[in-house]
Amino acid sequence: MTALLTETQRENQDTRLIPLSALQHYAFCPRQCALIHNEQAWAENYLTAQGKALHERVDSDEPETCKGVRFEWTVHVLADKLGISGILDLVEVDTKTGRLKPVEYKRGKPKPDPGDEIQLCAQGLCLEEMTGQTVSEGALWYMQTRHRVPVVFSDGLRPLQ
Template sequence: MDTGRDPAGEGAEIDIPISALEHFSYCPRQCALIHVEQTFQENVFTVRGQIAHRRVDHAADTVARGIAHVRSLELWSERYGLRGKADLVEFRPEGPYPVEYKSGPAVGGHADIQLCAQALCLEEMFGQPVAAGAAFSHADRRRHPVRFTSELRAATESVIEAVRGQIARQELPPAADDARCPTCGVGQHPLPGAGED
């Protein structure tokens, strides 16, 4: 079954930024503030994340043990309507291996969706299966491997469609005002009872 974008479906013409998938997975309102309303408020969490990425962006491409390491690789998928950039892709004999750099300790879940979307792009771009990748956490300075299982692929496809619908309809969900908000980095932490970002 072809699970790519429906050419006749809602928002079929929209290319989704890969970063929006992680934002939506974390909080649909956060995704809307950035990608629908284009509101972006820097705070200590977002600045930390940008520094983590800048370190990768400024590193040169290398070859280690015969494996090319390509940084800041532009990604795209016509099938899924995705655009973005990979922090690092290692071109291993078994296929491309994406690595995403994260400033905080929170890896898994939302970051896995973003990595899986990178894998979907790499498979289309290079015609090779992409079975696994990793999220590198600057908090513990370790790589956390991620396998692109059929369940993770299905979850990623479902987030892609949800983001496409949100952008097509220009939807802004209400503020959650929950445990995600203090470290959100986009909406201000709502004051108790305020109900707004």
């Protein structure tokens, strides 16, 4: 799974592709999205440093298997048809059925806006385009609450298609 994209494909990714994280940023605040992704205006603070540390802990090149689920970390994906690409924190693969489930790690807690769910669903859409499999759900894991939130990829979350 980690090798969905070759090193050459990753290096040659079209810069016109929208990063998956930009979808979350845009849903939260279009201005913030433009500052980060268009103007490259990014200021580290203790919150972003915590988020970076969380992602460094989950980034691993070695898959693991436990209780019928293979855990693939740091999975590079893209969906040419949708114009999006990014790196998934984790993809859980059911070893019996092959079903894929993206899991996104977040520093904080669940938010009232749908940005996290939109980003996660876009990850599922990338997996669908790359594998030809339907990806019907994912999960968000929040560090602050240490809680995993299941997310069904409903028609309301799939407007990119």
